[in-house]
Amino acid sequence: MTASTLPAPSADAQAHxxxxxxxxxxxxxxxxxxxxxxxxxxxxxxxPGLGYYSAGAHKFGPGGDFTTAPERSPLFSACxxxxxxxxLRQAGxxxxxxxxxxxxxxxxxxxxxxxxxxxxxPARYAILEPSADLRQRQRERLQARLAPxxxxxxxxLDGPIDQPWDGVLFANEVIDALPTPRFVVRAGEVxxxxxxxxxxxxxxRAEQPVDPLLSAAVRRIEAQLPEPFADGYRSEALAQLPYxxxxxxxxxxxxxxxxxxxxYARGEYYLPERRDGTLRAFRQHHLIDDVFAWPGLQDITAxxxxxxxxxxGVGAGFExxxxxxxxxxxxxxxxxxxxxxxxAQTADDAARHNLRQQAKALTLPSEMGERFQAIGFQRGVxxxxxxxxxxxxxxx
Numbered sequence: 001m002t003a004s005t006l007p008a009p010s011a012d013a014q015a016h017x018x019x020x021x022x023x024x025x026x027x028x029x030x031x032x033x034x035x036x037x038x039x040x041x042x043x044x045x046x047x048p049g050l051g052y053y054s055a056g057a058h059k060f061g062p063g064g065d066f067t068t069a070p071e072r073s074p075l076f077s078a079c080x081x082x083x084x085x086x087x088l089r090q091a092g093x094x095x096x097x098x099x100x101x102x103x104x105x106x107x108x109x110x111x112x113x114x115x116x117x118x119x120x121x122p123a124r125y126a127i128l129e130p131s132a133d134l135r136q137r138q139r140e141r142l143q144a145r146l147a148p149x150x151x152x153x154x155x156x157l158d159g160p161i162d163q164p165w166d167g168v169l170f171a172n173e174v175i176d177a178l179p180t181p182r183f184v185v186r187a188g189e190v191x192x193x194x195x196x197x198x199x200x201x202x203x204x205r206a207e208q209p210v211d212p213l214l215s216a217a218v219r220r221i222e223a224q225l226p227e228p229f230a231d232g233y234r235s236e237a238l239a240q241l242p243y244x245x246x247x248x249x250x251x252x253x254x255x256x257x258x259x260x261x262x263x264y265a266r267g268e269y270y271l272p273e274r275r276d277g278t279l280r281a282f283r284q285h286h287l288i289d290d291v292f293a294w295p296g297l298q299d300i301t302a303x304x305x306x307x308x309x310x311x312x313g314v315g316a317g318f319e320x321x322x323x324x325x326x327x328x329x330x331x332x333x334x335x336x337x338x339x340x341x342x343x344a345q346t347a348d349d350a351a352r353h354n355l356r357q358q359a360k361a362l363t364l365p366s367e368m369g370e371r372f373q374a375i376g377f378q379r380g381v382x383x384x385x386x387x388x389x390x391x392x393x394x395x396x
Contacts, residue, residue, distance in 0.1 A: 006286055009297055020050040020296040025201055034194040034206045042179035044295040046130065052296055053131050053177070067285070068173050069260070069326070069368060070107035073358030075338050076330065077110035080258065081118065083333040083386035084168045087256035088120040090381040095255075096167035097122040098157075100248060101174045102129045105138035112150050114338075121153065122167060128157045128248070160250035166380075168256045169249065175261050175309065176301045178244065180236045181214050182277065185229040190218045193234065195292075203292040213239045224307075225270055235270060235277035236302045242312040249316055254380030257313060260326060262371045263304030265395040278303035306375055307396045313377040321376035322387020323396060327369030330362055332389030 009017065024043050028035050045052045069076040088095050097115070102108055108125060115121050129135045135156050143151050182193035184207055192214060196206035210218070217239035222228055238244075249257070263269065269278070281288040283298040291300050306323060314320055324332075339359050343352045363369040373392070376383045387393075 006284060009294060013294075013297055016050065016055065017294045017296045020044070020047060023047060023050060024195075024203070024295060025197060028195065028197055034196040034208060036208075037182040037193045037195055038179040040195040040203070041300050044300055045177060045179065047296075050296050052299055053134070055133065055296060068103055069362060069372070070110065070172065071104060072361050072368070073355070074106075074110035075335060075342065075355070075359055076362055077107045078114045078338040078342075079330045079333040079335055080107075080170065080260075081111045081114035082338070083329070083383070084170065084256060084258060085115070085118045085120050086385065087168050087378065087381040087383050088115070088122060091166040091168070091255055093123065094166065095120075095122045096124045096126055096161065096165050098126045098128065098161065098167065098169045100128050100169065100171035101177075102127040102134065102138045103172070104134075105141035107172065108138065108154065109142055109145050112146060112153070116150065121150075123153070125154045126157050126161065127154065128160065160248050161252070162250050164251045164253050166254045167252070168258065169252065170258050172260045173262075175238075175241075175259065175304045176263070177299070178238060178241075180238050180279075180302045181240075182234060182236050182279070183210060183214060183218050184234045185231060187231060188228075190215050221266065221270060221305075224266060227272070229270075230272060230275065233272075233275050235274070236279060236305075238302075238305065238308060241308055242315050245309075245312045246316050252379075255378075256321070256381050256383040257318060257377040258374065258383065258386075259309065259376075260329070260372055260374045261304045263306050263373060265323075265392070266305055266307035267395070269303065269305045269307075304373075306373055309375055310393075310396045313375070316377075318377035318379045320393070321378045321383040322391050323373065323375045323393045324387050324390045325370050325392065326372035326374055327363040327365070328390025328392075329374040329386065333386055335359060335363070 024040060027043065043051065046054050048054055088097065099108060108127065112125055127138060129138065142154055184191050184193050190210045191207040192210040194206040194208050195203050198204045214237060217237045221237060279291055279302045281291045281293070281298045281300050283294065288298055310320060310323065339355060342355050346352060361367045376386060378384065
């Protein structure tokens with residue numbers, strides 16, 4: 001089934017989307033006829049009670065719109081736990097494990113069990129999850145599946161940890177969902193892409209003068225490329241990324257940051273042929289060309305500029321640990337041993353075969369292995385050993 005043959009959403013879902021569409025239309029009118037694209041993306045994804053991530057639609061797994069690595073296999077979480085074990089041990093007994101965006105709770109479940117097996121259970125496992133609906137689903141899953149002494153360590157945060165803390169911060173597929181500014185180059189001038197309304201109230205692209213922060217970010221990117229942006233070139237530039245990272249780190253003193261997402265190093269992100277950027281939408285595991293279709297019912301996402309992320313991490317006062325593909329990261333952090341351990345726990349040939357298929361899905365180039373990358377930072381602890389296999393930092 002292709003995106004063009006996807007069935008239309010249910011009547012209730014269409015009504016939900018229409019409500020959010022009206023909210024966005026009213027916002028555009030109140031703003032004088034246009035809003036920056038990042039504002040449209042913010043409303044479409046996070047408008048209270050209506051946005052894609054803040055409403056109650058099922059998003060993760062086969063029945064949702066996408067399947068993240070933790071939903072694919074507990075092998076992913078086990079390898080991340082192994083990679084972060086030395087840093088947690090060095091952070092001490094009061095260490096906190098902070099997860100940004102807990103998804104379905106699958107990562108926390110498998111990660112906590114592996115950290116317990118490794119003898120490095122954190123004092124607190126803190127989930128920073130903005131969606132009340134997802135919080136409730138995470139709580140129900142973890143309470144039902146974790147041993148009581150493990151579940152007792154889990155807490156949900158309303159914001160970053162402002163007081164001094166030591167430990168690790170982990171995020172999987174979070175940065176791609178940050179509302180991102182879009183820019184377009186016209187006759188050598190940088191403009192900001194906006195969203196306006198046509199005569200029938202439909203969302204359309206528009207442009208406006210760019211603010212100094214976005215303009216400076218685009219010019220700095222352009223200066224690092226082999227040639228200037230061509231006329232009409234459109235893309236994304238998450239100029240606020242350093243401020244976002246500083247905010248979520250909060251009071252972290254000694255610890256490690258590990259972020260996994262899909263994206264590219266800067267030179268690949270802004271290739272001349274990628275002249276409309278990386279923005280896209282997904283509904284029911286299908287790529288949707290129109291990011292304006294069905295607001296609230298489809299995910300909107302943009303790839304990550306890992307060079308910008310490296311700059312932000314170092315700018316936040318951390319030492320760069322490494323950068324590699326997801327496949328290299330998992331293979332270098334115990335994938336084979338974790339696979340054998342899980343296989344040994346089952347006498348079922350079909351289950352063992354399924355585990356091997358999961359490992360392939362996480363690592364094959366045609367699956368998640370090369371599209372997703374891992375990047376790490378450290379301060380007062382060690383994470384660089386997690387990037388000994390397939391380091392790609394020379395690309396940044």
